Amino acid sequence: MDNQKLVFTPAPHLKDDLTVNQAMRDVIIALIPVSLVAVYFFKFYAVFMIAVCMVTAAITELVFRKVMKKESSLGDYSALLTGLLVALCFPATAKWWMGALATFIAVGIAKESMGGLGWNRFNPALFGRVAVIVLAPIIMLIGTNFLLVPANFGAVDVVTRATPLAMLKQGMEMPSIIKLFVAYPGGAMSEVSPLALLLGAAYLFYRGHIKWHIPVSILATVAVLALVTGQNPLYHLFTGGMFLGAFFMATDWVTCPITSKGRLIFGVAIGVLIIIFRVGLAPTEGVAFSILIMNAFVPLIDRVTKRISYVDPRLRGAVAPGRERATAKS
């Protein structure tokens, strides 16, 4: 018997099928419904923005990894996912280079410069989106002088409408809850249909990529606080980046706490921040800022919620027999 070519690797010898690549691909799949709704409303503007961001993401990742002399990791879909997420955070009619710049910052700076997937502290897509908002005045200054190359695919009649969230803030008459939930154009592409996002989220639950702790704690906190402050919670839940944030951004593996307990704390804190932003501060991007702020607290949350080992005498308290002996030893 030829035993020269036996495979010799350490245990365990079985492996669950799930890989990071598959998980990332699944998230992209989960974003297809909302992308389709966006394309339905915004036509080629949406297609163009999504394409720009995903291509930028791929190029940025290739270049950064080349410069850092690392192997290409495009195959893990994480860059493409970030590109798609960034695109969905913009209105379809936003300047294309804004999307490109946000994507570049997301993939190049927020992810690759931090050590690549797994080492980033902030959600890359949100980081890129928010960076562009913060940098907007400077960008505008440069943009008006050098970079005015607007894409033009014909008029889309919805673009000039106020976003539902702004309407809420200004006390304007609101579209019906049902309409807001199913599909209502306005604001960023991801905001057009909470229903489509929910469909995608259901798929992620089904595939086991996300758990209920973060989305439920965010949405419940927002709903309760909205009620307390005398507002219709449904308007808060179905507008702005709420669903994208709660189901797709805050649940990002890399940038959320590692235990269920930590994730609950994380979600509640995000919910509180969102209401503070929405009720007290600017009416836009409250979700993005809230998640990014809480991203910064993740190491602290993990530390505070650190569980103790199964065999640690402290875990079983005084009822555990033999405890005296164990503590006397240590």
Add this chain to the structure above:
Amino acid sequence: MEVKTFKDGGAHVPHYKSFTEDKPITRMDAPEEVIIPLSQHLGAPNEPLVKVGDKVEVGQKIGEVDEFISAPVHASISGTVTAIEPRPAYTGGEIMSIVIKNDGGPQEFVSKEKRDPDKMTIEELREAIRDAGIVGMGGAAFPTHANISVKKPVEYLVLNGAECEPFLTCDHRQMLERPYELVEGARILMRTIESKKCRIGIEENKPDAIAAVAEKARGYDGIEVVPLAVKYPQGNKDQLIEATTGKYSIRGVRSADVGCLVRNVGTTIACYDAVVHGKPSMERVVTVSGPTVPRCGNYIIKIGTKIGHVLKECGVDDLDGYKVVLGGPMTGMAVSDLESGVVKGTTGILVLPPDMVREEVAYSSCVRCGKCVDHCPMLLYPNQLSIYAEAEMYDELMEWDVMDCMECGICSYICPAQRPIVHLIRMVKPTIRKMQRAAAGK
């Protein structure tokens, strides 16, 4: 009956038991030659009692040492000792072994007398078990007589019939085919540790075994079969104790001092054979399995039979690109040398075909998905441990309780980034042990 389990972590792992679960135990013919390692247990290695050229009988003691934590070894076939020299061990490297050439005579062990355990003293029971060289047959291979030599009575005897490792069915078949011996063996062990209660934990995917053992246990007060949920690692000592008795293991405390003594069901049956028939540990039931193995089964195999011989008997010839695993696929060891022999702790010989073999892929950074944390039955942070282990950050490893890891392998099994977490942990443990000893010595 109420199904019990442990609370924290664990995972559902595919069973792959259908290959052999319905195959009755059969005897594999004695090979031409056996290679019996002088040390097949945890503890002091044995000294040979025979020399080259000696004739030996089936069951004759051929190696022993005068140390408490040790177990003698016995000839598994009758024949001539042809060599006493280092031979390949399945753990890698070589180990001093006694080679016996088959003389073609009868190779079955014949009991000389039948003893009544109820008429034997505890000392005699322990001595019979020691003399027979019984060690933990679930894979741990700790000398059983050392386990059952307790200073004060132990509340529970817990028998491990969970067999939570995929593929393995040797315990299942033994429980099904020899429930009487199992229950009588349990009574022997209960006497040796002066225990009034015995819990036999069996995963509920073996309803026939549960029924068979429960039937035999009916007449005895205190002996109870506990059906367990099918969840890996249900058969690990700590999880089994929790599921069957509601007690918890504590770091640095022997389970006997928590009120539980855990033994494998196969070991228990071996103890019965040793006490009643004087039969030494010279053969054992081994599951030979794998999707491509022509004659899978549960075989009684002589200790020292070469793995290559067993596979040939089962119809396996081409192994190019395959992986051969001794034990279960979650914790067992891949073998590099088919010349090494079956030992007392060998539960299974598995042949994993290329499409099941996990190639050594380039793994990526931890993406903090938290799956290993969710599933770790020891409530550790395997993700952190793997990162610290890669960086050889020993202080952090100790702070995060790396030594509490019992290496069930769920973390590596589940990790989407393909990180060999448990392997990384295994690699740093010797260094940590050394550091802890040095610190204790100060």
